Amino acid sequence: MNHEVIGGIPVLWADAPGPLEAVLMFGCGVQDETLRTLGTTHMVEHLAMSTLPRLHHEHNASVDLLTTQFTCTGRPEQVVAFLAAVCEALTALPLERIEQEAGVLAAEDGRVADPATAELLSHRYGVQGLGLAAYRGPGADRIPVEAVQEAVDRFFHRGNAVLVLTGPPPADLRLPLPDGERPDRSAALPVLRTGPSWREEDVPGPGLALHGDLDDPALQLACKLLSQRLRDTVRHRHGLSYDVGGDAVLAGPGHGERTLCLDAREGQEQRVAELLWEEALRLARECPTEDELAEEIAELREVYQDPRSTTCELGEAAGALLFGGTYQDPQTRLAVLEKVTPDEVRQAFAAALETVLLVVPCGTEVDPKLPDGRPLPRRACGTEGELPPGAKVFRPPLVDRLRSSDARRARLAVDGRGLWAREPDGTVHHVPFTEVVGVEMRGPGRVVFGRDTCVIPVVPELWAGIGPAVDAVDAAVPGQLRYPASAFRPAD
Known part of the structure; x- marks a missing residue:
């Protein structure tokens, strides 16, 4: 791998078979947005690409949780022209096209993670x-213009960019981006829950997440081994699932999430969830065999030695530059993995299981236990409790109360600190005003989103006489967090 600097931008390149490929990568993605500005980075990407003429070679752009990438494949002169055009577009975005591109974004309806990983x-x-991976945000037609320009100024400059190439840089390559300071990525993202817990969610199959050191070779092998065991068991032996997928998501220097998610044949969600948890417990309690580890090492060796992996390796090195990591070449990584023992794999997984989050499809009945027999705590949105004394209380409309005993038990409460909603079973949801991340304005009503994933609708369809509650929300929540409901989505 070769390292140069062109126009103040690091350029990583290595020879690979096929035509020249280029990826201009910026260290910004969905994780850098807020609920109110969700979709901003994607809008920047669309606006930039909308300026390009018709091209007759392969090209694309994408946004994920961490990065924004502009890619192309072609002859050297085509690559040079594409990269120059993208850089020039980013310095003078056609903001007048926001309305049109909002419609395109709504039609695309892209996601940055599979449903289980997102949850x-x-x-x-x-x-x-x-x-934010689990959220759609206010809608593409509600992205503030000022947020788009702010994202460009903050992230789309040479201080936050890396270019990777599958061949030597062409002599006339230029990357006309403005100067800028690379964002500080030295701190880990704030975590609300270290685990362990489980919950039901609207997902196609069960999944789990482990928080820990992404550079830990023993944990890497443990997660690969668990994936293979599930593939053998859930798919090949029982025929209950098609896909067993996993991911590593960076949350800070060296740390993040390792996820493993499965789909499930209709009606078999409970059994798939049980098998997932059974295999996880087995790996935490029992050492894998030497043969199992040898199989995983052999597979990694094949991947690392495949010449088609050059682009992936370049991307890994670019990510390390952008996010303050340390890149190791495949040979070094393989040598470290080969030294891992079966007991180190078991210990690493058992320790990581103390951080586990488990998600299962709605209606799935499970009773997971931790390796020491403790029940895995179930997390629900809301707790048992009472509404705060002195708060103003609202009830459902009279016609609903006459028809339904559930409506007669439901309550909404508001005071200067926040909102509370009591369900018919006594569960109380609470969103402090200091934790509000967005307020959707639906005519005379409001839908309030809390940072802790709780959502409380303050709408006339659910509560009678809500005027004072709406006034309290509007008075307490900054105006920049309030937005009208998207015209692209039906109210639901």
């Missing part, structure tokens, strides 16, 4: 940072 991240981090 696991939201439970770990709340409605912020990586946890």
Whole structure:
């Protein structure tokens, strides 16, 4: 791997078969947004790409949780022209096209993580940072213009960019981006829950997340081994699942989430969840065999030695530059993995299981226990309790109370500190005004989103005489967090 600097931007390149590939990578993504500005980075990417002429070579752009990437493949002169055009577009975005591109974004309806991973991240981090993966935000037509310009100024400059190439940089390559300071990535993202816990969610199958050191080779092998065991058991032996997937999500220097998620055949969600947890407990209690570890090492060796992995390796090195990590070449990583013992794998996984978050599809009945027999705590949105004394209380409309005993037991309460909503079973949801991350304005009503994933609708369909409650929300929540409901989405 070669390292140069062109126009103040690090350029990493290595020879690889095929035409020249280029990836201009910026260290910004969904994790850098807020619920109110969700979609801003994607809007920047669309606006920049909208300026390009019709091209007859492969090109694309994408936004994920951590990065924004502009990619192309072609002859050297095509790559040079593409990169120059993208950089020039980022310095003068056509903000007048926001309305049109909002419609395109709504039609695309992109996601940055699979549903189970997204829900696991939201439970770990709340409605912020990586946890935003589970949310759609106010809608593409509600992205503030000023947020788009602020994102460009903060992130899309040479101080926050790396270019990777699968060949030597062309002699006439230029990257006309403005100067800027790289964002400080030295601190880990704030975590709401270190675990362990489980909950039901609207996901196609169960999944789990482990918080820990992403550079720990023993934990890496443990997660690979668990994935393979589940593939053998849930898919091949029982025929209950098609996909067993996993991911590593960076949350700070060296630390983050390792996730493992499965889909499930309809009606078999409970059995798949049980098998997932059984295999997790077995790995925490029993050492894997030497043969099992040898199989995982052999698979990694094949991946690392495949010449097609060059682009992935370049991307790993670029990510290390952008986020303050340390890149190790495949040979070094493989040598470290080969020294890991079966007991180190078991110990690493058992320790990580103390941070586990488990998510299962709604209606799935499970009773998971930790390795020492303790019940895995179940987390629900809301707790048992009473409404605060002195708060102003609202009830459902009279017609609903006449028809339903549930409506007669439900209550909404508000005071200067926040909102409370009591369900018919006595569960109380609470959003302090200091924890509000967004307020959707639906005509005379409001939908209030809390950082801790709780959502309380303050709408006339649910509560009678809500005017004072709406006034309290508007008085307590800053105006920049309030937004009208998207015209692209039906109210639900």
